[in-house]
Amino acid sequence: MLRVGYPDTLSSDLLREFPEGIEAIPVSGKMDRDVEIDVWIPDPYASRAMRAWPRLRGVKLVISMLAGTEWIPPLVGPHVTICNAHGAHNVATAEWTIAAILAMLKYFPLYLDIQRSGVWKRRFEAGAHYAAIAGDARPIYPPVMLEELAGKTVLLVGYGAIGKEIERMLEPFRVNLLRMARTARTEPEVHAVSELDALLPRAEVIVLILPSTAETRWLIDRPQLALMQQGALLVNAARGPVVNTDALVESLNAGRIRAALDVTDPEPLPEGHPLWSCPNLLITPHIAASSPQFAPNALRTAADELCRYINGEPLHNVVQAAI
Numbered sequence: 001m002l003r004v005g006y007p008d009t010l011s012s013d014l015l016r017e018f019p020e021g022i023e024a025i026p027v028s029g030k031m032d033r034d035v036e037i038d039v040w041i042p043d044p045y046a047s048r049a050m051r052a053w054p055r056l057r058g059v060k061l062v063i064s065m066l067a068g069t070e071w072i073p074p075l076v077g078p079h080v081t082i083c084n085a086h087g088a089h090n091v092a093t094a095e096w097t098i099a100a101i102l103a104m105l106k107y108f109p110l111y112l113d114i115q116r117s118g119v120w121k122r123r124f125e126a127g128a129h130y131a132a133i134a135g136d137a138r139p140i141y142p143p144v145m146l147e148e149l150a151g152k153t154v155l156l157v158g159y160g161a162i163g164k165e166i167e168r169m170l171e172p173f174r175v176n177l178l179r180m181a182r183t184a185r186t187e188p189e190v191h192a193v194s195e196l197d198a199l200l201p202r203a204e205v206i207v208l209i210l211p212s213t214a215e216t217r218w219l220i221d222r223p224q225l226a227l228m229q230q231g232a233l234l235v236n237a238a239r240g241p242v243v244n245t246d247a248l249v250e251s252l253n254a255g256r257i258r259a260a261l262d263v264t265d266p267e268p269l270p271e272g273h274p275l276w277s278c279p280n281l282l283i284t285p286h287i288a289a290s291s292p293q294f295a296p297n298a299l300r301t302a303a304d305e306l307c308r309y310i311n312g313e314p315l316h317n318v319v320q321a322a323i
């Protein structure tokens with residue numbers, strides 16, 4: 001029997017797709033004794049998983065329910081193999097990205113504010129909003145009340161499972177797409193990260209969808225923000241540390257760019273943090289993948305990986321191989 005520890009907060013119904021030959025063992029951060037397991041599916045909330053880890057013995061494989069696993073290697077060390085939930089959250093995260101782009105281009109944050117005030121004629125504030133974003137105060141008639149996505153250039157910074165899903169969902173919007181990943185390739189054309197600075201001035205919408213690593217820390221820093229077009233929209237669906245927060249706050253407060261963030265650095269974003277009050281900014285508190293399908297999708301991915309593990313086949317989603 002392969003002993004698989006899973007968060008005791010999950011319904012055991014969700015484990016029904018696990019293969020034969022598994023003993024599923026509920027694990028919590030409140031355990032008062034050590035537990036021997038072979039495979040650990042950690043709680044997706046890092047703080048809960050961190051409380052459980054000291055009680056676990058014998059873990060050889062960690063299967064995360066998340067696509068981003070940056071906090072797991074420092075927790076479990078180098079002698080454990082780690083797999084992520086590659087693919088499980090593509091749809092939810094890509095849908096959030098499309099919603100965030102459209103919400104910002106249709107000025108939904110402004111219109112929600114207007115709705116709450118109950119004053120119809122405040123809609124004319126949209127014209128001033130557009131003028132500030134465009135950096136051009138010349139009046140336009142009839143007044144601009146929102147923008148179109150069609151015809152805009154969208155740069156995908158990261159072209160993995162979720163980046164490709166975002167591309168698929170963007171198809172009907174008739175945008176010009178630029179793709180960037182670690183390495184360049186063709187069909188479709190993907191630029192290398194070394195070309196980032198050359199690509200940034202070409203895009204009206206920049207989507208960050210790549211892992212948080214030492215290499216991607218502050219990939220978007222002051223020079224990159226300065227290279228973006230006046231009024232460009234920066235969408236961060238990846239991880240907070242990919243962007244230098246202080247530099248982003250400066251750029252937003254200067255009215256240079258706008259942003260939609262599902263993730264921030266630090267996280268949780270403390271009350272009173274300068275990001276909360278920046279103009280032209282939409283923040284959601286790291287919820288992009290948290291639909292009712294989160295756990296079923298993640299555990300289906302885990303079940304597939306467990307099948308391969310039991311059968312001695314190569315694992316698909318290894319982000320750290322044990323040394």
Ligand SMILES: NC(=O)c1ccc[n+]([C@@H]2O[C@H](COP(=O)([O-])OP(=O)(O)OC[C@H]3O[C@@H](n4cnc5c(N)ncnc54)[C@H](OP(=O)(O)O)[C@@H]3O)[C@@H](O)[C@H]2O)c1
Pocket residue numbers: 067068069086087089093157158159160161162163180181182183193209210211212213215216237238239262263286287288289290
């Ligand atoms: N907001 C949320 O709730 C949420 C939900 C899910 C995921 N995420 C984040 O989204 C990230 C991406 O997920 P995914 O499933 O699409 O990952 P993935 O399939 O592994 O793709 C990652 C992409 O990032 C690129 N990349 C990696 N390191 C890079 C570097 N140093 N410079 C430039 N590009 C680099 C990769 O380039 P190559 O193709 O050249 O290897 C690849 O295109 C996750 O790691 C996670 O942090 C966030």
